[in-house]
Every structure is written in C-alpha cells, then in structure tokens.
Amino acid sequence: MAKVVVLRLGHRPGRDKRVTTHVGLVARAFGASGVVIAGVRDESVVRSLLKVRELWGCRDFFVEDGVDPVEYVERWKKGGGVVVHLTMYGVHVDDVIEHLRSLGRDLLVIVGAEKVPRVFYELADFNVAIGHQPHSEVAALAVFLDRLFGGRELRLICPDAKLYIVPQQRGKKVVRVERSDGLSP
Amino acid sequence: MAKVVVLRLGHRPGRDKRVTTHVGLVARAFGASGVVIAGVRDESVVRSLLKVRELWGCRDFFVEDGVDPVEYVERWKKGGGVVVHLTMYGVHVDDVIEHLRSLGRDLLVIVGAEKVPRVFYELADFNVAIGHQPHSEVAALAVFLDRLFGGRELRLICPDAKLYIVPQQRGKKVVRVERSDGLSP
Numbered sequence: 001m002a003k004v005v006v007l008r009l010g011h012r013p014g015r016d017k018r019v020t021t022h023v024g025l026v027a028r029a030f031g032a033s034g035v036v037i038a039g040v041r042d043e044s045v046v047r048s049l050l051k052v053r054e055l056w057g058c059r060d061f062f063v064e065d066g067v068d069p070v071e072y073v074e075r076w077k078k079g080g081g082v083v084v085h086l087t088m089y090g091v092h093v094d095d096v097i098e099h100l101r102s103l104g105r106d107l108l109v110i111v112g113a114e115k116v117p118r119v120f121y122e123l124a125d126f127n128v129a130i131g132h133q134p135h136s137e138v139a140a141l142a143v144f145l146d147r148l149f150g151g152r153e154l155r156l157i158c159p160d161a162k163l164y165i166v167p168q169q170r171g172k173k174v175v176r177v178e179r180s181d182g183l184s185p
Numbered sequence: 186m187a188k189v190v191v192l193r194l195g196h197r198p199g200r201d202k203r204v205t206t207h208v209g210l211v212a213r214a215f216g217a218s219g220v221v222i223a224g225v226r227d228e229s230v231v232r233s234l235l236k237v238r239e240l241w242g243c244r245d246f247f248v249e250d251g252v253d254p255v256e257y258v259e260r261w262k263k264g265g266g267v268v269v270h271l272t273m274y275g276v277h278v279d280d281v282i283e284h285l286r287s288l289g290r291d292l293l294v295i296v297g298a299e300k301v302p303r304v305f306y307e308l309a310d311f312n313v314a315i316g317h318q319p320h321s322e323v324a325a326l327a328v329f330l331d332r333l334f335g336g337r338e339l340r341l342i343c344p345d346a347k348l349y350i351v352p353q354q355r356g357k358k359v360v361r362v363e364r365s366d367g368l369s370p
Contacts, residue, residue: 019203022321029318052319089350089357094336121355131339132350133214134237136207139327142320143339146328151279154316154328165274165317170306172274 003106004148005076006035006141009069009120010113013042022138023111024049024063030145031153032109034062038069057158073108073123081106083124086140087116090127097147100126109144111137188291189333190261191220191326194254194305195298198227207323208296209234209248215330216338217294219247223254242343258293258308266291268309271325272301275312282332285311294329296322 006027011020020037024045027035037045042065049063073083082105100107110120121127130140145153157164166173191212196205205222209230212220222230227250234248258268267290285292295305306312315325330338342349351358 016203018201019207022204022323025318025320026324029316029320030324056318089353089359091352091354093339118356121357124355127353127355129350129352131214131341132352133210133241133341135210135214136323136327138207138321138323139211139215142324143327143331146331154278156316156318165314167276167314167317168274168312169276170309170312171303172306174274 002104004032004145005106005108006032007069007072007108007110008035008037009039009110009116011037011040011042011045012113013040016113017042017044019113019138020045021048023141025052026138026142026145028053028058028061029153029156030142031149031156032145033060034064036067036072037063037065038067038072041066055161055163057161059160070119070123073110073120076106076108077123077125079106081108082126083108083110084126084128084144085110085116085120085124086130086137086144087112087121087127088129088132088134090129092132093128093130093144093147096126096128101148107148109141111141113137187289189217189330190291190293191217192254192257192293192295193220193222194224194295194301196222196225196227196230197298198225201298202227202229204298204323205230206233208326210237211323211327211330213238213243213246214338214341215327216334216341217330218245219249221252221257222248222250223252223257226251240346240348242346244345255304255308258295258305261291261293262308262310264291266293267311268293268295269311269313269329270295270301270305270309271315271322271329272297272306272312273314273317273319275314277317278313278315278329278332281311281313286333292333294326296326298322
C-alpha cells in the first residue's frame with residue numbers, strides 16, 4: 001500500500017479543538033502516514049497529537065499545521081498522488097474502495113468541518129461517501145481507512161512505542177517499555 | 186438483529202459538546218435505535234440531534250439525557266440485554282464480533298470520554314477494543330457498528346426523511362420530499 005495522508009480542512013481553534021484532535025489520532029491509529037491541518041495554527045491540537053506519538057510510538061507519523069490546502073492538494077496531484085474527499089454527497093465507499101486500493105498510488109484523504117468550499121469537490125479525484133447520512137468526519141475517516149486497509153490497521157503496535165496494551169477481558173494492562181536500544185524517540 | 190442502544194458516559198457540557206453530538210449522529214447514521222447521555226443535561230447536544238432527525242428522518246431514533254448510567258446498565262442487564270463497553274484495553278473487536286452478532290440479544294454499547302470509572306469495566310459483559318491505540322470514541326463506535334451490521338447500515342435511508350442525497354461524482358444533489366401522506370414528523 002502506498003502512502004496515505006489526511007488533510008483536515010476548516011479547523012476553527014477552540015471550537016474544533018477536540019474533533020480535530022480526534023481526526024489526527026484516528027489518522028495515526030488507522031495507519032495513515034501523517035495529518036496536515038489547513039489554515040490556522042492551533043498549538044493545543046498539535047501538542048496533543050505529538051504527546052500521543054511520543055508515548056505510543058510511530059515517530060514517522062507527521063503532524064503539520066498552518067498549511068494552504070489548495071496549494072497542498074495541487075502539489076499532491078502534480079506529484080502523482082490521488083485525492084479523495086470524504087463527503088456524504090459523494091459516491092458510496094463500497095463502490096470505489098477496491099478501485100482506490102488497486103491504484104497503488106499515494107492517497108490524500110480530505111476531511112472537512114461544516115462547510116467545505118466547492119473547489120475541493122472539483123479538485124478531488126474522488127468524492128466518497130461513508131453513507132449518505134450526516135454524521136462525523138472522525139467516523140468517516142475511521143471507516144474509510146478501515147475499509148482501505150481491510151481491518152489490518154487495527155492490529156497496529158508501533159515498534160518504537162513506550163507503552164502498549166495487553167488486551168484484557170476486564171480491567172487495564174499497560175506495559176511500559178524501558179529501552180536501551182536507542183529506539184526511544 | 187436485536188436492538189442496539191448507545192450509552193455516552195462522561196459528557197462535559199461545553200467541552201464535549203461537539204464530540205458527544207458526533208457520537209449521537211454516528212449512533213443514528215450507523216443503525217442504532219437511540220442514544221442515552223449519562224449525567225448532566227446538555228440542551229444544545231439534544232437539539233442538534235433532534236434537528237438532524239427531523240430533516241433526515243428515522244423518528245424512532247430516541248435521544249435521552251440526564252440518565253444515571255449505572256442504574257441504566259443494571260436495568261438493561263436485568264431486562265436480558267448484553268452490555269458492551271468500547272475501550273482500547275479490551276479484547277480485539279474481530280475476536281468477539283461474530284459471537285456478539287450470534288447472541289441475537291439487545292446490545293447496549295457504552296462509549297466513554299477520557300476516564301471511565303472502573304465499575305463499567307466490571308458491569309460490561311464484554312470490554313471490546315477497536316484497536317489498542319488511543320484514538321476516538323466516535324471512531325470506535327462507528328467501526329464497531331459497521332462491523333456489527335456488516336456494512337449494510339451505510340445504505341440507510343429513513344422512510345420518513347424530508348431530505349435525502351443522490352450520490353454524485355462531483356457536487357451535491359439533495360432531494361427535498363414534499364409529503365402529503367402524513368408520514369412527515
């Protein structure tokens with residue numbers, strides 16, 4: 001599978017802080033290579049994401065903010081990548097996911113907040129719906145990546161993690177890794 | 186499939202307003218029968234959910250808030266229902282989902298905010314992980330329901346909808362239904 005990057009549009013500092021953080025956490029946990037937050041900078045979101053990365057690993061996962069989204073999308077396409085925009089108005093995910101997988105090309109996955117400017121519908125190679133009901137960009141991203149990676153992403157444990165979980169029927173078991181191999185970030 | 190209800194724990198008014206709204210929207214869009222919000226009341230969340238229900242239909246989908254969660258869970262179990270708590274510390278979803286489906290019993294799906302009190306790990310019949318990485322209760326709920334209903338839920342159109350979408354490769358096509366059959370809410 002080629003590289004998958006998530007582009008978050010329309011973040012409003014304060015108001016969207018938690019939802020954008022969830023978008024970034026889902027990007028990392030569901031196997032994307034990084035998340036790019038368009039427009040305004042929001043230190044608190046970036047800080048939360050980097051803190052999770054430090055503890056749970058995958059230090060190659062990148063977080064960028066303050067990016068011009070149209071420029072970013074155009075550069076992505078010039079570089080040979082494919083652009084997918086998740087929107088309830090698009091074509092059903094199950095009707096395109098195999099095609100997307102078969103392309104073997106880098107994917108930029110755009111998720112918006114409330115109103116996404118028309119230009120992104122035009123720039124996207126695929127406008128893809130995770131169902132045609134209003135719900136959540138966090139949910140849409142998760143289900144899209146889950147479909148794309150065929151569920152394998154849910155077994156992710158990062159080799160450089162300081163913490164990992166041992167699954168339990170009841171209660172919590174977290175193992176802290178003490179490293180002397182230079183792998184810790 | 187028997188009834189599925191979502192119980193949202195730990196909602197903090199203001200701070201969690203958008204995330205709890207997303208939880209409720211995902212519950213509706215992914216085929217649950219209703220969402221119950223524990224503890225404090227938050228009019229703004231309930232209002233958003235009811236507005237979506239009015240436009241996009243499924244008027245049987247119920248929204249309750251201000252509920253005592255322990256009491257609710259205990260009543261659910263007494264009524265013969267099964268309780269699933271979504272947590273990154275639990276057993277992997279793919280290791281239990283078929284079993285859960287095969288039970289044919291009503292399911293209460295608990296999703297928490299940051300810290301979930303220990304009692305819910307104890308009360309739950311199943312503690313289930315949507316992967317073992319930190320991400321989002323919105324994403325966890327969506328992937329769980331998607332697995333449970335086998336993806337069929339993403340074709341949902343409510344018979345009493347005032348609005349529905351005609352999927353498009355580009356742009357938006359929304360149809361407004363004018364009813365004279367008494368079906369509108």
